[in-house]
Amino acid sequence: MKPPPPKLAFVLVLLLTSCLGLTASTNDDLASDREALLSFRAAVGGRSTLWNVTETNPCSWSGVTCVSDRVTELRAPGWGLNGPLPLGLGNLTQLRALSLRRNALYGQIPNDLANLLKLDSLYLQGNRFSGPIPEFIFGLQSMERLDLSHNNFSGQISPGFSKLSKLVSLHLEGNQLNGSIPELDLPLLGQFNVSYNRLNGSVPGKLSGWPVEAFAGNLQLCGKPLTTACNGTGTQSSKNQLSGGAIAGIVIGCLVGFLIIVAIFYFLCGRKKKGEQGANYVASTSRSSQAVEVAKGSLESSSAEYSIAQKGNVNSKHLVFFGNAVKVFDLEDLLRASAEVLGKGTFGTAYKAALEMGVSMAVKRLKEVIVSEKEFKDKMDEIGHMEHVNLVPLRAYYYSRDEKLLVYDYMPMGSLSALLHGNRGSGRTPLNWETRSGIAVGAARAITYLHSHGPTISHGNIKSSNILLTSSYEACVSDFCLAHFASPASTPNRVSGYRAPEVTDTNKITQKADVYSFGVLLLELLTGKPPTQALMTEEGVDLPRWVHSVVREEWTVEVFDLELLRYQNVEDEMVQLLQIALECTVQYPDKRPSMAEVASQIEELYSASLKHGLDEF
Known part of the structure; x- marks a missing residue:
């Protein structure tokens, strides 16, 4: 075979060298x-x-x-x-x-x-x-x-x-x-x-x-689109409304101030009469709380605000913060804040406290909690050091014999329960599949994180009202690890819609019981039905049993929320999430998966949805 011409040989060597160089690069x-x-x-x-x-x-x-x-x-x-x-x-x-x-x-x-x-x-x-x-x-x-x-x-x-x-x-x-x-x-x-x-x-x-x-x-x-006008540029009607609001605020402020003065006077008289300093102080402040409640027309928030303030002074206690966070407020700031009741839960009442520096915090006032200060402190230290992006962080706490307060970040979008079951009328914005599946992922990750701290650690109170949402609808789980403080005699019926069948003592909830409750939460997301709505049928079947019975009859599509059925291209994903929920809510604890397994399955499902372009990622 003749060798290639010199020019051709040179070209071949050059191409080979280029290819090798490209591969190496x-x-x-x-x-x-x-x-x-x-x-x-x-x-x-x-x-x-x-x-x-x-x-x-x-x-x-x-x-x-x-x-x-x-x-x-x-x-x-x-x-x-x-x-x-x-x-x-x-x-x-x-x-x-x-x-x-x-x-x-x-x-x-x-x-x-x-x-x-x-x-x-x-x-x-x-x-x-x-x-x-x-x-x-x-x-x-x-x-x-x-x-x-x-x-x-x-x-x-x-x-x-x-x-x-x-x-x-x-x-x-x-x-x-x-x-x-x-x-x-x-x-x-x-x-x-x-x-x-x-x-x-x-x-x-x-x-x-x-x-x-x-x-x-x-x-x-x-300025637009906000209702607050800039530099007096609003319409006359908006000015009038602002003026009326200011006048109302002044009147209420004067009334409250007057009643507080009356209450203090009453307290001093009572102290002189009885001569029992500590007892009269607390009793008097309780009466001043009642007076302020009537004046403000907000029984719950005023009672919390004023009675806690006085008892805090008696015991010389302060808020205990976690970590090295900058303490931008103290107990006095918290108690001066205007309070709004957010809801009454298993362990107490939650308030939104709007602080004077423009920050809002959520304050939970625990009730029926009788524990020593050391036991309470140890539990708060455990909870306060749990950090996960899908947990509502505990920022501080307050302990006295009569009052226990927990201070959390305030979540402006409220709870999943309110979002799912609030307004179902014509003006409602439906909760789409992408948002619901994202909430399921976030909540599963948070509970898995809690369970990773040891076999005895559980959430203890999983329900949709304890799944709070950020402004971008990210799930943040609240009220975790408080079941230890629950009173067995007073709480069983309050969480019955989510409670696993084997649970008889609500302050001893296992991780497998958490899995059951989370399964009910998934069913709630998929069906749009609150599990506490006991009468699903004439027989009063609860949500898990109702879904199991419908699926057995091969009417699976009947269980899904009508707001979800418009997303026909995600029907497979909906059925798969339903199957995960059914596995979580089986009767026998040993047959339920772990939360880690559940979270992994939901993440895989969520990732598949993302690949189909069903969520902006």
Whole structure:
């Protein structure tokens, strides 16, 4: 065979060399991506530790997507990641989507993410990132979806957001952003929310067409679409309404002040008459509470506010805070706050306390709890150190012999129960499949986290009214680990709709009983029926038995909420979630799955929904 001509030989060698060089370059790039992911894994842990690091190709790792042997997506939602986000992810230069939502990441966003010029989706919501929103984000010209909500970002909202001309979704709610909102020019924007920050001034004209919910919770914000007019520019009717409100406030304030003075006078007289200082002090304050209750027309909130205040003074107690959090309020601030009853639960009454500095907290006033201070403190320490993005954190507590208060973050969207069963009329916004399945995932993760603390730890009171929601409808589980304080004689009937059949003592609820209650919660999400609505049929069958009987008759579609049946493309997912709920609510505890198994199954189902494009991710 004749050798190739010299020119042809040269061309062949050149092509071969180029191909080998390209292969080597591709392998080097993938190796660089792998090293970046391993550094990420080492820094923040969580479920990323399950990656098989013996695999040289990271494209097979959970949450990692590759195209042409380069990492293009990293999705790790709710993986239990913890710590500052390390440098290194900026080496994933082909990354298009990064989702680290619902973890426990904190600190500032590392500046090497400025290298991700192809990034079009960044989801960091539900962490504890802090500091100002970094300027380099405004150089990511491919960005379409940006969610930084429910973190601790501070500083002002930069007009630099207008540089992100492709942006279709911007979520900044639930942070500590201050200053005014700039006039943003984002023509493609389809989702926008800056609620529950510390913003002030007027809503810019280009943003005034968004609904009120996009700006709620910013007490010093004014202008359309808000009802608060700016600098007297409102209509005459709005001025009149404001004036009337001010007058009403002055009248009520004077009346309350007068009654308090009368109560103090009455107390001093009674003290002189009886000579029993401690007993008369408490009794008098109880009577002054009753007087104020009548004046304010709010029996529950006023009673809590005034009687607790006086007993707190007697015992010289203070709020006990957890961790190294900055104590921006104390017991006196809490007791001066205007109180609004949120609801009466198994363990006591919950109030919204609007503090003078513009912060709202949820305060639970425990009842029928008779324990020693040491026992109470030990339990509160255990609860206070449980941190998970899907748990409502316990911030502080107060103990005295007669009063026990728990202070939590206030959740503005209320409970799942209210959302599911509140207004079913024509003006109702239906709770869609994406939201319901997301709530199921969040609640399952939180309860699994609780169970991971040991075989004797359980939630003890799982029900839809204890699933609270953030402004983006993320589930946050409340009232956890309080069953220890329950009075067996007084609580069984209150949670009967969710109680496992083997439970006879409600302060000794096992993890398998939690699984049963969670299964009932899933059935409630799927059917739209409250489990405490005992008469499902003429025979009075409870929710789990009713669903089991319908499924046995092969009428499965009959169990689903009519509001869900409009989503026909998710029927398979609905049936699968129904099957998980039925497995949770079997009669015998040993035949129920663990919460870890339940959470894993729901996450797989949720991930499948996301791949079908059923949820914005």
